Amino acid sequence: MPIRLQEYGVALFEYALTKSALKKVLKKRCIRANDVVATTATVIKGGERIILTTPKESNPKIKLNFKLEVLFEDEYMAVIHKPAGILVSGNKFKTIANALPQNINSSNLPDTTVPQPVHRLDYATTGILLVGKTSSSIRALNKMFDNKAIEKIYYAISIGEINDQGEISLPIDNKKSHTNYTVIKTVPSVRFGKLNLIELNPKTGRRHQLRKHLSCLGSPILGDKEYGIENFILNGKGLYLHAFSIEFVHPFTKETIYLKDELVQRFEKIFGSVFP
Secondary structure, three states: OOEEHHHHHHHOOOOOOOHHHHHHHHHOOOEEEOOEEOOOOOEEOOOOOEEEOOOOOOOOOOOOOOOOEEEEEOOOEEEEEEOOOOEOOOOOOOEHHHHHHHOOOOOOOOOEEEEEEOOOOOOOOEEEEEEEEEHHHHHHHHHHHHOOOOEEEEEEEEEOOOOOEEEEOOOEOOEOOOEEEEEEEEEEEOOOEEEEEEEEEEOOOOOOHHHHHHHHOOOOEOOOOOOOOOOOOOOOOOOOEEEEEEEEEOOOOOOEEEEEOOOOHHHHHHHOOOOO
C-alpha cells in the first residue's frame, strides 16, 4: 500500500528520526528516493532505494552547559525535569535537546544514538519530559505516543468559574482533540475572582491543546499571554502549567513505569500543600 515517505521514514533509518526531524531533513533535501531528491509529498510504493545523507560539520559543536534534573534513566531512555523558559528543541542553541548529552549517560547498547526528546512541552511549561537514548527506543516511544499508550497528567492553575470536572472535545487545527479535567482545589482571588488548581488528562496531543481547551471554557491558564483574557494577563510570573506524571509499560523491560515531577513551588504559594 502506498505511504508517504514522511510517515514511513520514521522507522526506516538506523539513526532514528522523530516525525518533526524527518520533515526537517526532507526540507533540507537530505533524502533521495531512487536518486531523486525526496520531499514531504514523496510517496513510497515499494522497492525504492532510499538514502539519507547528513552534511559534515566543519567545526566541532559547542556543548551547552545547562544543568538538568534527571528523574529516571536506564540504557534505553531517560526522564528529566524541564524548567520554564527553555525550548525542548529547535534552531536555537539553548534547548533541552542540546543540553541532554551533557546531562545523561550514553547507552551501552549497540544502537545508541544522540538522546532525543520524544514529545514536546511549551517554552513556558515545566515538568516531566521523556527522552530516548537508542534508535529502537526512540522509534518504540514515538509509536507508543501515536497509539496513546502513554498516560500523562498535567496540573494547571486556571482563572474564574469552571465546573468541578468535565470533558473537553474541541477540534484543534481540524483534528479531534480530547481532554478530561478535575478541579482539585479553588481559592478566592481579589484580582481574578477565583483561582483553580486543575488536574488535566489529555487523551490527544495537539499543539497548545490544554491551553486552548481551558481558554474555550472561559477559564484560561494563569499567565497565558496567548490564550488568556484581556486585562487578566499575569505578566512576569510565567505560565502555570506543569507536566506532573507519566505512566507506560516499558517497551523493552515490560515493567510498568510511573514517574512524577512534584509541583513547582509557585503552585504551593497559591494553594499551600496540595498532596499529603
